[in-house]
Amino acid sequence: MFDTVLVANRGEIAVRVIRTLRSMGVRSVAVFSDADAGARHVREADTAVRIGPPPAADSYLSVERLLDAAARGGAQAVHPGYGFLAENAGFARACEEAGLVFVGPPADAIALMGDKIRAKETVRAAGVPVVPGGRDPELAEAARDLGAPVLLKPSAGGGGKGMRLVRDMSTLEDEIAAARREARASFGDDTLLVERWIDRPRHIEIQVLADGHGKVVHLGERECSLQRRHQKIVEEAPSVLLDEATRAAMGEAAVQAARSCGYRGAGTVEFIVPGTDPSQYYFMEMNTRLQVEHPVTELAVSVDPAGGALDLVEWQLRVAAGERLGFGQDDVRITGHAVEARLCAEDPARGFLPSGGTALKLREPAGEGVRTDSGLTEGGEVGSLYDPMLAKVIGYGPDRATALRRLRSALADTVTLGVQTNAGFLRRLLAHPAVVRGELDTGLVEREVDGLVAGQVPPEVYAAAALLRHAALAGGAADGWADPFSAADGWRLGGEPAWTPYHLRVPGHDPVTVRVRSTAGGGTELLPDGADTALPVAGTVLPGPGAGDRFAFQLDGVRHAFAVLPDGTWLGRDGDAWQVRDHDPVAASLTRAAHAGADSLTAPMPGTVTVVKVAVGDEVAAGQSLLVVEAMKMEHVIAAPHAGTVTGLDVSPGTAVAMDQVLAVIAPHEEATA
Numbered sequence: 001m002f003d004t005v006l007v008a009n010r011g012e013i014a015v016r017v018i019r020t021l022r023s024m025g026v027r028s029v030a031v032f033s034d035a036d037a038g039a040r041h042v043r044e045a046d047t048a049v050r051i052g053p054p055p056a057a058d059s060y061l062s063v064e065r066l067l068d069a070a071a072r073g074g075a076q077a078v079h080p081g082y083g084f085l086a087e088n089a090g091f092a093r094a095c096e097e098a099g100l101v102f103v104g105p106p107a108d109a110i111a112l113m114g115d116k117i118r119a120k121e122t123v124r125a126a127g128v129p130v131v132p133g134g135r136d137p138e139l140a141e142a143a144r145d146l147g148a149p150v151l152l153k154p155s156a157g158g159g160g161k162g163m164r165l166v167r168d169m170s171t172l173e174d175e176i177a178a179a180r181r182e183a184r185a186s187f188g189d190d191t192l193l194v195e196r197w198i199d200r201p202r203h204i205e206i207q208v209l210a211d212g213h214g215k216v217v218h219l220g221e222r223e224c225s226l227q228r229r230h231q232k233i234v235e236e237a238p239s240v241l242l243d244e245a246t247r248a249a250m251g252e253a254a255v256q257a258a259r260s261c262g263y264r265g266a267g268t269v270e271f272i273v274p275g276t277d278p279s280q281y282y283f284m285e286m287n288t289r290l291q292v293e294h295p296v297t298e299l300a301v302s303v304d305p306a307g308g309a310l311d312l313v314e315w316q317l318r319v320a321a322g323e324r325l326g327f328g329q330d331d332v333r334i335t336g337h338a339v340e341a342r343l344c345a346e347d348p349a350r351g352f353l354p355s356g357g358t359a360l361k362l363r364e365p366a367g368e369g370v371r372t373d374s375g376l377t378e379g380g381e382v383g384s385l386y387d388p389m390l391a392k393v394i395g396y397g398p399d400r401a402t403a404l405r406r407l408r409s410a411l412a413d414t415v416t417l418g419v420q421t422n423a424g425f426l427r428r429l430l431a432h433p434a435v436v437r438g439e440l441d442t443g444l445v446e447r448e449v450d451g452l453v454a455g456q457v458p459p460e461v462y463a464a465a466a467l468l469r470h471a472a473l474a475g476g477a478a479d480g481w482a483d484p485f486s487a488a489d490g491w492r493l494g495g496e497p498a499w500t501p502y503h504l505r506v507p508g509h510d511p512v513t514v515r516v517r518s519t520a521g522g523g524t525e526l527l528p529d530g531a532d533t534a535l536p537v538a539g540t541v542l543p544g545p546g547a548g549d550r551f552a553f554q555l556d557g558v559r560h561a562f563a564v565l566p567d568g569t570w571l572g573r574d575g576d577a578w579q580v581r582d583h584d585p586v587a588a589s590l591t592r593a594a595h596a597g598a599d600s601l602t603a604p605m606p607g608t609v610t611v612v613k614v615a616v617g618d619e620v621a622a623g624q625s626l627l628v629v630e631a632m633k634m635e636h637v638i639a640a641p642h643a644g645t646v647t648g649l650d651v652s653p654g655t656a657v658a659m660d661q662v663l664a665v666i667a668p669h670e671e672a673t674a
Contacts, residue, residue, distance in 0.1 A: 001321050002026055002077045002101070006070040007045065008091075009081030010060060011375035012391055013290075014041035017079050020313040029073030031066060033059035035385055040377045049073055054385045060084045063091050067098050077101035077320060079313075083387060086289040087114055103320040105288050109261040113286040116155045117193055119261075123283050126260035128253045131272060131282040133195035142194050143172055149197035152176060154183035154190070160230025161186040165197060198274050200441040203227065204239055204281070205270040206254035207297045209315055210263045211325045218251035219301050219310075219332055222293055224270075225440040226429065228352070233422075233445065234429065235293035236339040237300040240400065240438035241278050250281055257286060266290055266316050275441055290316065292342065292392065295373060299338035299396040303327040337403040338396035341411060341426040343374075344388040345632070347605075348425040348453045350508050354632040355659070356382045356606040360418030360565055361549050361572075365410035369397045372410075382419045384607040384631035384656075390421065400438070404430055415549070415563045417570035417577060424576030428452045454576055457506045459528050460560045461571055464551060465580040466502040466514035466526065468568030471542055473500070496520070499527060505583040507660055526555065542566075599641050600648075601664045603657040607631030612653055618646045620666065627651070627663055644668040 004027040007014045014030060018041060021028040030045035034053045042048045049069035052059045059065065061084055070078055078095050080086040080103070092107035104110070113119045120130045134142020135155070143150045148169050154162040162183035164175045180190040207219040223239035224232045242250070254269035268287040274280050290312060298310045304327070319325070346352045362378040374391035376382075382390065393414065395407025411427040429435060429452050434444060445452075499515035512529035516537075519525055524537040535556040543551050543566050551571075552561040563572040571578050611628035614620060620640040627638040648665030651657060 002075075002317070004029060004073060004075045004077075005103070005317070006031065006066070006073055006075035006078045006100075007041070007081065008060070008066050008078050009084060009086070010036055010039065010041055010386065012373050012389070013081040013083075013292075013375075015044055015375050016373050017081060017313055018044050020311055020317070023311075024314060024317065026317070027074075029069065029075050031060070031069045033385075035383050038380065040375050040380065043377075047073055063088075063094050066091075067094060067100070070095075070098070070100055075100065077103055077317075079103040079316070080289065082289050082292060087287070089114065101320050103265070103316050105261075105263050105265050105267060109263050110288045112261045113288050114156070116153065116285055117191070119286060120193075120283065122260050123257045123286075126256045128257050128260075128283045129281065131195040131198075131284065133193055135193040136191050139192055139194055140172060140176060144169060146194065146196050149199070151195045151197045152179040153193050153195065154179070154187055155193055156183065156189035156191060157187035162192075163230055167197075198272055198282075200275050200443060201225075202239075202241055202273045202275050202278075202440060203232075203270065203284075203442055204241070204250070204273050205268045205287075205291070206251055207291075207294070207301075207312075208254050208258045208263070208267050208269060209312070209319070209325065210258055210265065210267070211319045212264050212322060213324050215325045215328070216255045216258050216263070217325065217327070217329045217332060218254050219297050219303070220334055221247060221250060222268075222291075222296055223440065224293065225442050226435070226445055227442050228445045228449070230442075232293065232342070233344075234339065234341050234426065234435075235296055236337065236400070236403070237296040238334050238337065241273065241275070241440075243278075246278050246281075249279075253281070253283070257283060261286070263288075265319050266294075266312050275439075292389070293340050295371060295392060295394045296338035296340045296396075299371065299394060300334060300336050302333050302335045303331050305331065336396055336398050337400040338394055339400075339403045339407050339430070340392050340394045341407060341430070342389055343391040343393055343414065343416075343426070344422050345382050345390055345419055346388050346422050347420040347508075348422050349455075350604065352422070353605040353636065354384060354388050354607065354634055355420035356384050356631070357420075358382070358418045359416055360570065361415055361563065362417075363413065363415035363549070363563065364391065365393060365413040367410075369395055369402065369406040370410045371396070376416070384605075386632065388632040390416070390419075393423075401436075404436065412574045414575055415572045415577075417549075417563065417565055417572055420577060420579070421575075424454055424574060425452055427575045457509055457578060460555060461506070461562075461578050461580065462504050462512050462514050463526055463528065463555055464553065464560065464562050464564065464571055465504055465568040466516050467524070467537065467540070467553060468542075468551060468564060468566065469502050470500060470516040470524075471540075472567060503583040503585055505581050506578050507581070511583040511585070511588075599644075599666050599668070600662045601626070601638050601641075601666065603629055603659055603661045603663055604636055604638075605629065605631050605634075606659050607636075607657060609651045609653055609655045609657060609663070610635070612649070612651065614646050614649065614664070616646050616649050620644060620646060629657065629663075638663060640666055642666070642668050 006029045018028045028045045030048040031051045051065040085091040089107040089111035092102040095102040149167045152164040164179045184190040203224045210216040222237045224235045226234035270284040271281045371394040397403045414423045497517045505511040515527040525534040539554040541552040551564040607629045624640045644666040647667045
């Protein structure tokens, strides 16, 4: 076994690999860009090497810097994790040439399976069924022979980039051109393939493990059908769709696919399966690395007759060190059920745009049947440079119902105040009747997304924010003395206490005003926005010693509880979180007057302005692209809402912007105003 291993990655997967290295007594070397200098994976490794400033091309994607870090750290092997260079054949070869062991498959296997066209030809020759389709240069002809609907896919990449579903053959040429543009921009290669589209398909993958001595086994399947924009968001093992015969047949097909390319290490063979006939499965691609969803296999599958835990990272390392697999196919047993949800820095209420910020309050779930793989720390910064996935929360148990129930509860207990996440959305998705029944397909999330996204802000959120602000104003000095003339009790001579108004706003929603006052009997009452009747407040438990971050109160006899920041600027409940800002109606009115009806265009997410196409004084048309903001591998085009003149421009290429920051101001033309 190796003495020292370089972990050529960041975030939660780097922390995950370091955990196994520590359990094996192997020294870990982390790498970090300047943006990650204080990250959790850096602190948890035995040592860490700086590999340069962002962007990623100058750090985590630099083969030269990673190899230099391995040499400086004294590593004998490199674990690539997933993402970045994990499936880069050139990196695997460079490690070998530098005398380092690449903890993954041979470079030739990576190259072969990374080319979707060659991969399909190879596995087809090995007897593995593939989706009917075609490739360049006869792409259009093959598509017409298949008939609509068909799916266009880049040969050189994945992750949903460049994929186009064509249901109307009259649009085929335009869709091919668009797919080529996206493929060229994403992968530097515009080669396409076309496949028959299977309506309401299920995405099922098989985990394989191969040593360097000729043994290949499969570890059962994972269901990955819950996706959004071709990206997996929930995975589980095993699948409720497969019976034992189909599971064995698909497993054997995956083993043959691995053998066909001379595979070694952990890998995943992905299949598309018609939900109406699971016996008709087709090879899609092979991921030549560890998968994000590997924990569900570790929790639901055993290879040890004594019932020991399965650790895929450990077996990756053992195989890379030349060891033989210590078990055979007959030793693989399904022992329970596990479901994983990907926790991402994104705001479902704003179209799943990337979010960011500082994790001001962090509470990650734990306990019986719950596992959390995370790269987060309280006080850590979530920037806009890298992938938005922050953590994986996994629920497991003896059966699927228990696993789902534990995962929903774990997501409800997840608190990430300061950074907006999709935890609440995931919890609602896992409670959807079709998900509970196991009636899944890759389009389910897109069809049901509107009902899964939180709509209006609950009124008790504004009530809690106002009460916390009121409590802060009423608080006294550290010695217990309170200035009666500074107390926010609304006292006035000869009458009822006055209301203290709190003007509040949650980004993306209209501002509201909540009024709070003390009553003659020493209590508190609250007047919600737009209401005529005051509601009594009772049973208040303020955050602090003994209560932690918890704030509870009764409003009109109904008890509400939140995880909060004491100043009321962030509140969380059941996985959802709200940033509640103070709103100054006077300043807002003055701003509107200053711009005389002009529209202020604001940043929809924290990120970096990469393109500015206009200048102050330019005339623009409705819908014209003005700027581009990039964050977490996502570009967002800022377009003119109407014809007009650019009267303000506060950014330039390279400017880092916060969410809702004003980027430009467009004064409308008279006809646009009319």
